Amino acid sequence: MEAEAYRGYCLESVAAAYDVVLITSDEPSWEVPYLRDCVVVPDPADQAALSTVGRALAERYDLTGVFTWTEWYLVSVARLARQLGLPTNAPEVMQACRNKATSRALFARHGVPSAASVSVRTVAEAEAAAGRIGYPAVLKPAAHAASIGVIRADTPEQLTAAYEFADKAAGQGRESTSVLVEEYLDGPEVSVECVTYRGETTVVAVTRKTVSDPPYFEELAHSVDAGDPLLHVVAPAARAAVRALGITAGVSHVEMRLVDGRPRLVEVNGRIAGDMIGHLVQLATGIDLPRAAADIACDRAPDLTATRSSAAAIRLIYPATSGTLRRASFDGICPRWLERIHFQHQAGDQLLLPADGGTMFTARIGYLVTTAPTADLARAHAEQAARRLHIDIAPRTG
Secondary structure, three states: HHHHHHHHHHHHHOOOOOOOOOEEOOOOOOOOHHHEEEEEHHHOOHHHHHHHHHHHHHHHHHOOOOOOOOOOHHHHHHHHHHHHHOOOOOOHHHHHOHHHHHHHHHHHHHHHOOOOEEEEEOOHHHHHHHHHHOOOOEEEEEOOOOOOOOOOEHHHHHHHHHHHHHHHHOOOOOOOOOEEEEEEEOOHHHHHHHHEOOOEEEEEEEEEEEEEEOOEEOOOEEEEEOOOOOOOHHHHHHHHHHHOOOOOOOEEEEEEEEEEEEEEEEEEEOOOOOOHHHHHHHHHHHHHHHHHHHHHHOOOOOOOOOOOEEEEOOOOOOOOEEEEEEEEEEOOOOOOOEEEEEEEOOOOOOOOOHHOOOOOHHOOOOOEEEOOOOOHHHHHHHHHHHHEEEEEEOOOOO
């Protein structure tokens, strides 16, 4: 189950400190041992349904906080918290995080270094925007996540296909269905993991990223080092971005690129990072981000004391080509530094890369997590482990 594979550590952490009442879109299974109670709502982004269930739970229990680590529910959960009189960021703040056009406007207003960006609705508008901004240009949905629908166009000839790719994903957005045409930020990508309590933001860790070759932006690997010297370089920009959006509470995942060594903002996600990054942070520093998020949701000061000084890395496993998975396995005995390995597909599953119309969700085979005293060594361990993977794909035909 993918929720368990990527968010199980979050629920386990929160349940160790709090009685958890879960609102979820699916009947609970692996979550059951961690729960006091559970209610199924087919679509938690449906405000009316979520509010009805939330008010009923508030009558049944003495609720002290509510939060989510799911991108699609940020706005509806903030509204629910406000309705129940519980600590929260303002719903319009979460809307600003979800709508990248709004984020860009706020960054510009507050002097946060970002990227030139234009919201468009047609191919003609996209062509005009790219002509003004210059190539290469990045096209993306204004309100999506996980690099879905994000693509680079290097020439005017590539623009139409790129717009269609981004527009298809943009149509699924709740906060906006627009496409953004943006300046390409040429430099290494990082994220900054931040914790904000009563308006004061602490920068906890910096995550170094590896992304796929153009034109797509699939995330392939992450690493966290407690002693990363880059932390002091990116921290001021991360705090400025959080402040510009009006975030006053919770854990934020701030994405940026370093252009000529200086931070330029990509976006701010108002929740714990995906791809097990929160777990990497705990392995490297000892700081528990899910617990911090729960504490802040209950208006309690989080413990952000680092108890480790180490490093961890995750390698996300993708096929070289779209096709049918025949086999996925790890050869040999797992070394101690291989903290975990997970396969989310099995023999017979179809794997579809973005170039063939898929996403990270339809192509990713799984992941492996490694630890070491430094990020360089953790990444080397990940490469070493990856060489011991046996992945057999029957290539897609037609």
